[in-house]
Amino acid sequence: MPNLKPMQPVVPQLIPAGLLRHLTVDDVKPSSNNPRHLFDPDELEDLKKNIAEHGVLVPITVYQAKGQSKFSILDGERRYRCVRDLAKEGRAGKDGQPLKLPANVVEPPSKIAGLLYMFSIHNYREDWELMPTALSLKFVMDDLETEDNRALAKLTGLSDTQIERCKKLLKFPERFQELSLDPNPKTRIPSNFWIEALPVLDLAMETSQTIKELGRDRATDKLVEKYRDKKIKSVIHFRRIMESYDISEDDPPTRAKVLRRVEEFFLKPNLETRDAFDEFVVDKKRVLNALTACEGFLTELQRFRLTYTSSDEERQSLRKALKQVQAYCESLEHALEGRDDPEVQQD
């Protein structure tokens, strides 16, 4: 019978902080957040060639979590990846030894610093679920006793929009937040569901006595049930409800009809979003008009063949105007984010 040989990793040495060490790739633990989509492959390839020729010139920054034998990266994931790939290709250092990474070993980050690092990763990872970020933001808000968007944006590096979205998620009770933390992507409720559902819930609570009596949590449950039963085929469809409400502003009979439909939508489990609200939304024509406007604007602008102007004043005016256009386009493009395809997982 084969012997059972116990295996325990080697006990790590205690490393004083601020020390420059030369580590092999095996000494380093890749980022827990595994940000494999963060890096432009072309840039990474250039860096790899450079490192193959000259070695790593700028030390990476690492820390050693208590008890861990490997070093975790705080800064320098790209350099680490290049050296790791080179090592895999069988490249050795000039001395024939395994390739080394110069590394500044620093103290493990504090909890807040760790959270800020997590935010910086989430800034890149748009495909990540927002709920963990939102909960982390709550810890930061509680610790620092501030809810001010500007202060939080400055501290966390998150954009104003991201902070707003996180705050919307935090408005939901914990039992709903947990639905977005489900490890199974098939049963997980995407964070975008809550963000898109929030104005609809606010509207229903404000305008329908029946929904008010039902209570906010029960009303939210109804929406979740509808989503699970595919009666809300895409979270983007919540926007049709709000659009129906907004465009009926100057038409009281239609507005009243929309509000009745909103109530029905909550109360009738089988009423599908598009079936309920498409009649109020005239989006097709507006989208076509917007498309024509985009094409016309571009054609007109290109016709001027403007690449320079000798007048500083004119240049400044034009740049200001272009920036206004750019800002509006960006905000519109951002508002249109997401897909209307029910098969595509949102968020």
Next chain:
Amino acid sequence: MMGIIHSFRAALRFKGYKPKPLTWLAAKRWVMQFDKKDRKLAEHLLDSVIYISESRTREILIDQNAALMRRLLNAGLKPKQLIYVQVHDAGSSSPVMLNLLRDAAGLERMGCRFVDAHDSMRLIKTMNEVGEGALIYVDDFLGTGNQFCAERDFVATTIIGTFSEFVLAPSICEEAIYEISKRGVEAFTGHVHSKAERPLHANSSLFDNEEKERLELVCKGINKNGALGYKGLATMVVLYRNAPNTIPAVLRGSLNQTPFKGIFPRTTDLPIQKVV
């Protein structure tokens, strides 16, 4: 006569296998299912099984955990900074191992924390409370490591604070060791299951090629797609409460144990008992 002695020995060695207790008669019947020329080979295959009994499981978990706790204590982490994480659903092996360890080592009394990896909200809150510490995943066996890594990678997206990560398990395959170490998770285990220990694995020389082919053919007759177990791992570790799905089909037997009766059927391989 030798066959009977072998069967008795098998029944003694594999005492306490839970899904279907093994008697000497069952061991004998198992061997008799093979062609006469393959029976000796089947006995040799059975000799290569690495059985981890309940007492041995408890012993390994306690020993490895004590070593890990010593190391963490030396690094400045107290028991209340240790979060033990079960990585699979209730009823599966991970929570059973964690409960076994918790009770045997008195972890609760020491102030250690316990969280289900699926309960992300609790995990996030616990990590926020602790701030700095260690996440200790507990399981019984890691084969390819894929399932564990998928669970751990999800946990990683919610890590708040500074945490070192460890996995504690009675036995881990060398393939899984590679996968988990790529993630910087360190293994504390009683046994690293190498490919060389698995007679039917391509990288093992315990059986010659002709012997391997003969037994593999029998395996294919039982389960065409999973002849050598999940991903062809052909592992030989059997745990007292269930055999992993990575063992060769001859050891598990056919689904519902018909026509080929296994010697270590998994709970899911056994026919469903009718409730009267």
